[in-house]
Every structure is written in structure tokens, then in C-alpha cells.
Amino acid sequence: MSTRATMAEVAKAAGVSVSTVSRVLADKPDISEETRDRVTQAARATGYVLRTERRRQLGGILDLLVEETATPWAAELVDGAQRAAFGLGYTLALTPVAHPRFRLHDWIDTRRARPSDGILLALARPGHDEIAALAELPVPLVLLDPVGAQGSEVPTVGATNWSGGAAATRHLLELGHRRVGFLGGPAKAPCTRERYEGYLAAHRECSLAPDPALTRYGELGVTAGAEGTAALLALAAPPTAVFAGSDVLAAGAYQTARARGLRVPEDLSVVGFDDTAICAMLTPPLTTVRQPLAEMAAEAVRLIDQEQARRGSPAGRGSSTGRGSSAGRGVELATSLVVRQSTAPRPAHRDGRRQR
Structure with a gap:
């Protein structure tokens, strides 16, 4: 089936306007679930490639924020995240936040202009305000140990x-x-x-x-x-x-x-x-x-990929924040x-x- 269908063809198949199709595909919140499902099914039936699926085909970008990169701890995390990201078709963008010119809120503003496909946060002591601001971005967010973030609604991956x-x-x-x-x-x-x-x-x-x-x-x-x-x-x-x-x-x-x-x-x-x-x-x-730092980072990448896949399915449409259906999920890998x-x-x- 051709993947060159237009939004006009999707609109005709779904029995809605082109502007409605545009709003559905952009994850706008003021669309009924019945209309959202009808447009999504029509898009797939006509061969229109959904945004999340197109990113996956072309290769998306995941952001990993770490305190600094020149530590053995960070090296293990980066290695695990890179391997998992490559295997799933993503590119990993690494940002060391210990740089004196780094400002988290400025970084968040740039991600609103250039959204990534997911954010992995591996900081020793991020503030609740910073986590909340990152969680408001329309992409999945996973916190990596030692963040812990007890009581957070954001998914975490840590160790025992x-x-x-x-x-x-x-x-x-x-x-x-x-x-x-x-x-x-x-x-x-x-x-x-x-x-x-x-x-x-x-x-x-x-x-x-x-x-x-x-x-x-x-x-x-x-x-x-x-x-x-x-x-x-x-x-x-x-x-x-x-x-x-x-x-x-x-x-x-x-x-x-x-x-x-x-x-x-x-x-x-x-x-x-x-x-x-x-x-x-x-x-x-x-x-x-x-x-198992490398395995923890890889698991975080897999959680983001699963959330992206969920958002691309009819049941997952309409989730426009980083919380998604996996909110609050905590994964702990065994230590030895x-x-x-x-x-x-x-x-x-x-x-x-x-x-x-």
C-alpha cells in the first residue's frame, strides 16, 4: 500500500475535514475519542504514515541528560543507552548539565522548538520543579538512578x-x-x-x-x-x-x-x-x-520506545504529556x-x- 496518501485523502476516508485530520495527527486535546480513532484508522487504511511511525522509520532522537560525562558511572549509562537506542533506530543526544552555561529551563525551551522522541534524566539531585517542567513536554520521560524521585508520577529505572x-x-x-x-x-x-x-x-x-x-x-x-x-x-x-x-x-x-x-x-x-x-x-x-548501569539505561530506552509505540496506537492517542499510561511505573534491576x-x-x- 502506498505511503504517499495526503491528509485530504485521510479526511475523505474518515468523513471529516482536513483541519480535523490535522488536529488529530498533531495530538490536539479537544478531539473526541471516536473522531480520533476514526481518523487514525483512516490514516492507516489509506497508507498515510502517522507522525510517530514516520519518526521511527526515519530514526528519532533521544536525549540523555547526565551530570557530567567524564565519570565511570556516566560512561556505563551512556554505553547502555547508545546500544539500546541504536538497536531501536534512534540517535542518542548527550547533554552534560554540569557545564557552567547549562540552564535546564533554557534547554526545555529549545526542546519545545525541536522536540525529541524521549528524555532520559540521570541527575543526582534534580529539583521537583525541574522534573515537573520536563514532564510537561509532549515526549516520554524516564528518570534513571540515582534520581529515584520517590512519589513522582514519572517512570523510573533503578537498582535494588x-x-x-x-x-x-x-x-x-x-x-x-x-x-x-x-x-x-x-x-x-x-x-x-x-x-x-x-x-x-x-x-x-x-x-x-x-x-x-x-x-x-x-x-x-x-x-x-x-x-x-x-x-x-x-x-x-x-x-x-x-x-x-x-x-x-x-x-x-x-x-x-x-x-x-x-x-x-x-x-x-x-x-x-x-x-x-x-x-x-x-x-x-x-x-x-x-x-547494572548499562542495563538500566537500556531498559529506560525500551520504556520510551514502548510509550512511543503506545501513543501511535488508537488506544494511546490523545496523551500529549510525558506522563502517558506508564506514569509512576518503577523498574528495579537486581544488584549483586x-x-x-x-x-x-x-x-x-x-x-x-x-x-x-
């Missing part, structure tokens, strides 16, 4: 942070450690809270009460990890092990340990979170919780502990002693 935090802490406790430090990212970030709750749960399993002094929060970077570890090691009774909420925080723990003349893992065991490329670069290789050489049994000679 609680289970990962519990597994990391349990591993250290089973090695005999009784003073386990927690190095977290931003305290208000949902993923940080969930990993900390897992840390607490593992202690409860062993009938232990963790010392609140062993908890430190900060930015997700090597410097924050180094400073947090320095504060922990300065305690009168320092930890013999540290669970870091990211691999880069764990790298900071390595840095401070070596500066203090401590060996990993003989004097200080360290566990990270994410399982990025940095784990193999550290000496010794880092024990960590694998967060990867044991390498950065953890060992508790060093008895260090228990309760201040580090030099």
Missing part, C-alpha cells in the same frame, strides 16, 4: 540499592568486622538513603548496633571519599572496614588509607558500589556491589556483590586503636 547495601555490609560483618564505616553520597539522595538502610539492616541481622559516628555523607567523588575516610580514621575507635556508596568514594578511601600508611585490605577492608571500570584500576581490585581483593578478615591488632 537496599539489597546491595545489605549485601556489602553483610560481607564485611561475616569477615568479623564490627566497626564498619559508611561513606555515602548526598544524604538526601534516595539511592544513598536506600544503601544506608541496607547497611543498618545487615547490622540488625547480626544483632549489632552501628555507631552513628561511623557514618559520613558528601559528594560522589574521590575527594569526598578521601575526606570522609580521614574523618573516620581520626576517631578514637576507627573502623576496620568501610562500605562506600560508590566506586569513586571507595577510591578516595584507598587514597587516605595509603596516606596514613594503612594497607588495603590487611589494615582496612573497602567495599564500593557500582562495579565500574575503576574497580580493576585500583590496587588491589575493588570488592563492590554491581549495579562482586568479591575481589579489597576485603579480608578483621585485623585484630587494630581494634579500638586510633590511627596515626
Whole structure:
């Protein structure tokens, strides 16, 4: 069947005006469902290619917003999103929002002029106003961990942070450690809270009460990890092990340990979170919780593609916002502990002693 049908032919087949066809195909809200379905069916019957189908044939564009691109965490997300997008016929447009000239509301204005086919948001601490503004764009929006966005109507893709935090802490406790430090990212970030709750749960399993002094929060970077570890090691009774909420925080723990003349893992065991490329670069290789970042990004792309397909079907017409029928859907992929050489049994000679 020819795909060169005109709107006039669609209007004739549907028994409506050309302007009505135009409004239906543009997803205008003031059209009855009966008219919308009749026009959509007529478009397909005459061979007119619907807007969403035409984009899919020509290759659409997906936008991925990340804090910055030069991190192992972002690299995993970008790789997963690119592979999935390419497989589904999309081009991935990458935007690092940490650039000093980036303004989210300005970016939203440009997307109103040049709509994409979907937005993946992977920011540590986006504000509710920003999420709401993005959700008002007429394209699907998916939030990627560590956004979490608890209570949001926007679909999310994350990982089992609680289970990962519990597994990391349990591993250290089973090695005999009784003073386990927690190095977290931003305290208000949902993923940080969930990993900390897992840390607490593992202690409860062993009938232990963790010392609140062993908890430190900060930015997700090597410097924050180094400073947090320095504060922990300065305690009168320092930890013999540290669970870091990211691999880069764990790298900071390595840095401070070596500066203090401590060996990993003989004097200080360290566990990270994410399982990025940095784990193999550290000496010794880092024990960590694998967060399937690439798979999470790929799942987010698939959610957007499914929403685009839904909007192209008769049942899905009329959804003009980013919320769509998948609003509020949350997907969590499993984490797993990867044991390498950065953890060992508790060093008895260090228990309760201040580090030099």
C-alpha cells in the first residue's frame, strides 16, 4: 500500500475535514475519542504514515541528560543507552548539565522548538520543579538512578540499592568486622538513603548496633571519599572496614588509607558500589556491589520506545504529556556483590586503636 496518501485523502476516508485530520495527527486535546480513532484508522487504511511511525522509520532522537560525562558511572549509562537506542533506530543526544552555561529551563525551551522522541534524566539531585517542567513536554520521560524521585508520577529505572547495601555490609560483618564505616553520597539522595538502610539492616541481622559516628555523607567523588575516610580514621575507635556508596568514594578511601600508611585490605577492608571500570584500576581490585548501569539505561530506552509505540496506537492517542499510561511505573534491576581483593578478615591488632 502506498505511503504517499495526503491528509485530504485521510479526511475523505474518515468523513471529516482536513483541519480535523490535522488536529488529530498533531495530538490536539479537544478531539473526541471516536473522531480520533476514526481518523487514525483512516490514516492507516489509506497508507498515510502517522507522525510517530514516520519518526521511527526515519530514526528519532533521544536525549540523555547526565551530570557530567567524564565519570565511570556516566560512561556505563551512556554505553547502555547508545546500544539500546541504536538497536531501536534512534540517535542518542548527550547533554552534560554540569557545564557552567547549562540552564535546564533554557534547554526545555529549545526542546519545545525541536522536540525529541524521549528524555532520559540521570541527575543526582534534580529539583521537583525541574522534573515537573520536563514532564510537561509532549515526549516520554524516564528518570534513571540515582534520581529515584520517590512519589513522582514519572517512570523510573533503578537498582535494588537496599539489597546491595545489605549485601556489602553483610560481607564485611561475616569477615568479623564490627566497626564498619559508611561513606555515602548526598544524604538526601534516595539511592544513598536506600544503601544506608541496607547497611543498618545487615547490622540488625547480626544483632549489632552501628555507631552513628561511623557514618559520613558528601559528594560522589574521590575527594569526598578521601575526606570522609580521614574523618573516620581520626576517631578514637576507627573502623576496620568501610562500605562506600560508590566506586569513586571507595577510591578516595584507598587514597587516605595509603596516606596514613594503612594497607588495603590487611589494615582496612573497602567495599564500593557500582562495579565500574575503576574497580580493576585500583590496587588491589575493588570488592563492590554491581549495579547494572548499562542495563538500566537500556531498559529506560525500551520504556520510551514502548510509550512511543503506545501513543501511535488508537488506544494511546490523545496523551500529549510525558506522563502517558506508564506514569509512576518503577523498574528495579537486581544488584549483586562482586568479591575481589579489597576485603579480608578483621585485623585484630587494630581494634579500638586510633590511627596515626
